[in-house]
Amino acid sequence: MEVLKDFENADTISIDTLALEEMLQEERAKEISQLNLLSKKVCYLHTSLLYYRNPKSKMGSACYEAWRTLVKWAGGSPNTWKDLGYALGIVQADLDYITNAVKEDPADVVLKVFMQNEKATLDKILDAFVKMKRYDILKALEDPLSDLAQFFHKDDSGYHSNNTKEIISYTKDLPDDLPPALNKKYVLRSKDPNRPKQPVMKPQPKKDDESEKSDGPTLFLSYAEDGIATAYNIKYYISNWTDILGVKVITLNDRREEVFQNPEKFIREYFEKADFVVPIVTAGYIQEIRSHNPTMPSTSDNLDCKYVNFIYNLIINHYIHASGCMNMKVRSVLPQDSVNVLRDITMYPDLMPWTFENDFDEQFKAFLNKDYS
The missing domain is CATH 3.40.50.11530 (Rossmann fold)
Structure with a gap:
């Protein structure tokens, strides 16, 4: 049986690896260029927008789809969410706590920990995946984030001014379900030599x-x-x-x-x-x-x-x-x-x-x- 019937001169076949490498580099450069454009579109969008929920509106659907895609891909393998958390600046102790003590989806928890920062914009998540060289995830996020950005990039939307570049956040009805160990509402009192240094909750204004x-x-x-x-x-x-x-x-x-x-x-x-x-x-x-x-x-x-x-x-x-x-x-x-x-x-x-x-x-x-x- 002639297994290599179509490849009788197989020993003489060579692949132009240099040309292939150049082609891949060009393709990667094109992808990076597209990512840079996407990064500019979402650089003023706070991560909290991923948690806007309104099934009756197109914007609500776009926010949910972007959140769903991000959580699914980041949580698709055991270490991806950890690498993402590390790239976003989440300390190792918090990542260990999520691993050992939190039952919720770890990728979702990482996003909630990250978005406690007022400057936790979506472009920083894209930058994190670039550092991780996870271009597959970036490709998956391209369409959902582009769809999300279009709701805030229109001149008449009332959400964003290209001159001010103010960060757009979603705060109304934002889920606040992080455990106390990860929740920044539990803070240290201001430094006072007469007080013991211990973690306490932010004081709530008393309501009569x-x-x-x-x-x-x-x-x-x-x-x-x-x-x-x-x-x-x-x-x-x-x-x-x-x-x-x-x-x-x-x-x-x-x-x-x-x-x-x-x-x-x-x-x-x-x-x-x-x-x-x-x-x-x-x-x-x-x-x-x-x-x-x-x-x-x-x-x-x-x-x-x-x-x-x-x-x-x-x-x-x-x-x-x-x-x-x-x-x-x-x-x-x-x-x-x-x-x-x-x-x-x-x-x-x-x-x-x-x-x-x-x-x-x-x-x-x-x-x-x-x-x-």
Whole structure:
């Protein structure tokens, strides 16, 4: 059998390695040039924009797609997220802590640690991948970041001025779920020879009773880990309401400093203060409340996820003892992708869905308009 029938003169075949190398260098130079253009487009965009969530807007979809691509590629191999963190200036002790003590996606955690810096712009992430020589990741990020940048690069967008080059950040409803060991809100007091040097939380301004009062309703959200995205969406919808003013949304994770002082006291107090408790009913939520063990909270770093069971026990007590099995306080929301839990929720009459997530903006606003507009 003549295996090399088409290559009878195989010994005389040579490859022009020099020409091939030059071709590769030209291709790489072209890629670097494109990356430089992309870097200029995103040099004023803060990494926090990756966490803007609004499924109904093109910009929200672009932010999510850029975040998804970055996290997927950076977390695709065991060491890539570590190399990225190191290239972004995250200290080794923090990277070791993420490795050994954090259960969330490490690539996502690295981004959240990095974006605590006011100057954590997206071009620095591109520079980090260049240092790592991960041109495959840079190529994957090119289209998502270009799509994202176009929403802020238009002259009439109102977001950016080519003259000022101000950094554009997203701060409203930004997730603040980093563990205390990685969270820069835990800082050292200013140097004082009379004080012991120990880490303390930034002092929160004290709120008197008047500041706690609001003309609008107070909603207390409760959700498991698979309901976090829905919680962000609900807060975003409410933040854009113009015909109902003063609506206050309470989540434990947004009030971490206060909750840490006495979680049970804080939850009971705001459960009573809230006009409505809004559980986000997902498969994870049902699984949590089925554990029947309120003294064993979730191990999640998100405080709302930790205390799902505790809050649900307050819902039961209120439903049975305070309202005589009439649902006066609970307004459950069912995410669109969680309709399969409907057959399980029949066991929980106090949690029967009041609205779907996609209908929340219109239905809940119309409902509250009756009493608070």
